[in-house]
Amino acid sequence: MTDLRHAPRVGLGWDRHRLEPGRRCVLGGVEIASELGPAGHSDGDAVLHALTDALLGAAGLDDLGSLFPDHDPAWKDADSTTFLREALRRLAGLGLRPLSADLVVVCDRPRLAPARQAVRGSLAGLLGLPLDRVNLKGKTTEGGDAGRIDVQAVVLVGPSEA
Ligand code: MG
Numbered sequence: 095m096t097d098l099r100h101a102p103r104v105g106l107g108w109d110r111h112r113l114e115p116g117r118r119c120v121l122g123g124v125e126i127a128s129e130l131g132p133a134g135h136s137d138g139d140a141v142l143h144a145l146t147d148a149l150l151g152a153a154g155l156d157d158l159g160s161l162f163p164d165h166d167p168a169w170k171d172a173d174s175t176t177f178l179r180e181a182l183r184r185l186a187g188l189g190l191r192p193l194s195a196d197l198v199v200v201c202d203r204p205r206l207a208p209a210r211q212a213v214r215g216s217l218a219g220l221l222g223l224p225l226d227r228v229n230l231k232g233k234t235t236e237g238g239d240a241g242r243i244d245v246q247a248v249v250l251v252g253p254s255e256a
Pocket of ligand 1: 110
């Protein structure tokens with residue numbers, strides 16, 4: 095069989111949160127001024143949840159819900175950068191690191207555009223990647239559903255040594 099140890103791996107993540115009045119709106123580790131924020135057991139950061147799941151998927155490491163169960167009081171109101179950092183730590187333990195990431199955020203309110211570069215920069219910092227290896231696209235449903243946020247993430251992961 096072909097030796098795949100040094101071959102890159104792709105990972106896919108997806109997340110959805112309901113948006114509620116009065117919740118903090120944290121996306122990609124950046125707090126955004128908004129009357130609506132994602133409901134959830136943790137801080138509800140759907141961007142980091144999708145990205146973390148993509149990283150875990152690329153490494154064959156199960157998923158976010160298995161590692162950080164949403165019934166565990168330890169993760170109540172948790173800062174989701176904790177989840178991403180733990181996933182990166184586990185990847186590093188396998189000799190893997192992220193090489194690039196691309197995300198799509200679907201949300202009518204709040205508008206992503208004013209915060210997009212800040213969120214992109216935050217993700218690049220968390221992943222330890224240059225900005226041109228991390229992309230973030232904002233889409234709206236043009237009024238189809240203002241009550242939720244959906245996020246898709248794709249990552250490429252490769253050997254730490256390469
Ligand atoms: Mg989530």
